[in-house]
Amino acid sequence: MPLERRCFALDLVADSDLIAEYEARHRPGAVWPEILADMRDRGIAAMEIWRCADRLFMIAEIETDQPAQTAVPTIVERWEAEMDRYQRRLPGTPADVKWRVMTRIFDLADQPAQRAE
Template structure:
């Protein structure tokens, strides 16, 4: 199976209590099962989220079936995913350079060890 890595970033509101609540929602068993299913069904093989201060960094490993446009359309039609997204927006804030409606923004790869001499 071929996979591709996608790296994205967004911010949390800079409030320690909100950050702790956000972390709590992302512990095993505390999320919405329908959201995890929608992620897997979209061809996302693995997803990890890392935090430093209030900046979030997401790594997604996706298979060849992954289509971000189809995923966005499917998410928009899922009441459970929309409920989750609304809940998460209580904790998240768009990056300063994000356009209206943008949350997780793709990051540019600038270094890869295996490509170095």
């Protein structure tokens, strides 16, 4: 199964109590099992979310041969509605988009292997 790495960004509401709650909602065992199952069903093989202040960065490894699923289960809609309390879209992001896709601009593997002297 070929994988593609995709990266996304999103901001949190700049409130330390809400940020702490958001992190608690994402600790092992805290994410609803139906959400995890839906992610795996959609071909997400791996995912990490990183935070710096109120900025989130998500790295996802997604199976490229997975058929596209358009229907979003009600439980996922409910989870996303609950997460809206903590999240805010990046400036210029359309209303129907939450996580903003990032563009890779550097890869060490693409750079020359020679060292400068």
